[in-house]
Amino acid sequence: MDPAEPGKNAAIAEPVLAPGHSFGSVTDKISAIVLTRGTGKKWMGGFAVAIALLLMLNFAITVLFARGVGIWGINIPVGWGFAIVNFVWWIGIGHAGTLISAFLLLMRQQWRSSVNRFAEAMTIFAVACAGMFPLLHMGRPWLFYWMFPYPDTMTLWPQFRSPLVWDVFAVSTYATVSVLFWFVGLIPDLATLRDRATTKVKQVVYGILSMGWRGSAKHWKRYETASLLLAGLATPLVVSVHTVVSFDFTVAIEPGWHSTIFPPYFVAGAIYSGFAMVLCLAIPLRKYYGLEDFVTLRHLDTMAKIMLATGLIVAYSYLMETFMAFYSGNPFDRFMIMNRMFGPYALAYWILIAANLVIPQLLWFSKVRRNMLSLFLVSLSVQTGMWLERFVIIITSLQRDFVPSSWGMYYPTRWDWMTFLGSIGLFFTLFYLFIRFLPMISIHEMRELVHKKEEEQAA
Template identity: 70%
Template sequence: MAESADIAKDATPPTATPEYLVGPGHDFASVTEKISSIVLQRKTPWGWFVGFAVGFALLQGLLVAMAFLLFKGIGVWGVTIPIGWGMDIINFVWWIGIGHAGTLISAILLLLRQGWRTSINRFAEAMTLFAVACASFYPVFHTGRPWLAYWLFPYPNTMGLWPNFRSPLIWDVFAVSTYATVSAMFWFVGLIPDFATLRDRARSKPWKIAYGILAMGWRGSARHWHNYDTAYLLLAGLATPLVISVHTVVSFDFAIGIIPGWHATIFPPYFVAGAIYAGFAMVLTIAIPLRKFYGLEDFITMKHLENMAKVMLATGLIVAYGYMMEAFMAWYSANSYERFMIWNRMTGPYWKMYWALILCNVVAPNTLWIKNLRTSVPYLFVISLVVSVGMWLERFVIIVTSLHRDFLPSSWGMYSGTFFDWSAFIGTLGLFVTLLFLFVRFLPAISIFEMRTILPGAEPQEGRR
């Protein structure tokens, strides 16, 4: 710890931690007790069963949509020429984007030494994994023959074929599969010391064995912590450029194409900012009910919620800048197709979508400048849902309005999602909710060992560096 931090600690009374990241009166034992009891309690609260049942019921939508798609082919979706990419890609980008906040919180804020990330990083990382799982359905099923999706990977085969590495879609395969792998490893490594805590505290034999296997014999040795800390920091350092590269590559899916409305150099930063924006909205959507129902207000404090609101505001402004630049460049380029594209977006058949998007993504988050609104929990919950809708609309606008009227009026068309598009989307929402409920029940939703490090008195007092 830096010297300044020690001075700050001395100046505050022992019961209050700096900046109120933890409620007063907590020590190592009470933090351990509080978080692990959510997992180890014998009786599951009835509210959990209700939430899980809702998620699991929605998940059946995915089963219906994907089973029928396998039976009939992707014609059951609304995609057709000229809109060959519809809700499948909209949802893919939406889910991947949501995942990015988890990596941002766990990796980038760790490198920036933002102590407030500690109580939200675990479930944000879980959210990342589940969002990537939801996202992966769409491109795999959009291949039409998902049982051959492994053809996307380079492997020696009897056909003598190799993928075309000049295609952004192959870059996507590399980016998303690496992202899923690294996120899963980062999450698991973070969980190892907490698995050990659960192993040592579980009362029933089967759970002791299960958590014991997952903890892999972790015993909190100083030698182990030394390598562990190094590995954790290195992973954070690797995940940071990775998360930026993933949405950059996702934006290349569009930006490499020559379609007006896609072919823009602003896409990578604009997509990355949008991803973080959408992701923080989802973190708030999950954090607010989680802290309420499990009584975690001492760990996920107002300070956390307000910081997340500020990140949402900042990234929302970057996204708004992206929208402005799209319009400006269309005008400034003096390219008639670009000008038509933006005019068609604002006043064409999908004008409602465009203006709803501006309302959700530009107007709504700007209310977070007001401190009273930023610190109102119900308001933040509503705003987080509004932003999630707005980011979905953004992808709809980018994908559909760019494709539906391109260079030749003879190839113009319209798009709308079918029943199977919607049931697949609702189904992945169900998958996400189901996985989240299972996660909260069986794994510690807040990192216990990292919470211990931010308690007062966690650092030795002699002030030796």
């Protein structure tokens, strides 16, 4: 406790913006990364790795389209393999970006200003990766438009009572709203880049994208109203998306899926893995681009605490799931949980428990939260854990359900792995392009933050 300011601990006293910054200095520093810094060697190296993984994805998808989903390890009974595991994992990662940009805006959390832009970019790229998997998983992906309601010659309509159709609407709405939110946030910053462009080409491109934004007071008024409205719309949306994803499971009667705890449990898990991804991106970014003034220890500490809190909700859900399996007296549920813990996929379950529940408890210690390396490793562990969670939920429930005669095993093939690792390549390719060509921190919100700090000091 700081004796001068009772009720404020050291973490709160730490600034969300290092002192000494002006409107000009934040603008120059962030726009210089895009405009004058140039393409660094480390950027090229990272981009090359990402592109290599992306090429591998292209190869895996080409073979998939040529030969069909039989090249994957899926079978009957395990019809949902890596594709659905990856889908749920990626869409969950996206949720933290929306939460930071929308929910924290409504809550007037000032610290969000310097992390929301790249968190939103993360959301869009994660949703792009997620959206790819159900399409690949369709036996005939070129007929994907059958999922949408359109007046076709057969007078058929989608079955709107099916959670899988709900999912189509939830994910496509989520993708659209995330892109809108991101673009609206970018408009004033694109204008800044246009006004500070070093070459004619940049000036024209950023000029077209910024649509002639000139910072008029009337425009700002509508702009801020629109941001607030979008935040209000995106907050319930983000909760609904993972709820609908969990309906894909929980509306079915499979043991281990058919449970009312799924919607909140999935939403908490999504935020958990999303914040882990934000930290995994923020820690190297702030170091490499020298953004320690903007993304301070306060940010990382706060995000680590959110991760810990959502992690505890996830832990509670695991506990309740296990408890209910026995308490319900349902022999299939009881068998399912025993099969998870001691069946053929027990290793995945116990690594999940270690990575998702045990290791993140280190975040109780401020030393772990404030050490970049340890925080990065814990975040990585959470992401591994969350991927395994979806693997365990999907595979173990399908693999042994009610009748032993319909049991089977699932073994991912190299095509499964190549598609999974390739989607990480797709994500990072998009992300590398983003940090090279667009401001990764919202410049106008940073100027506003400087203004607010000045007002606070004057008051």
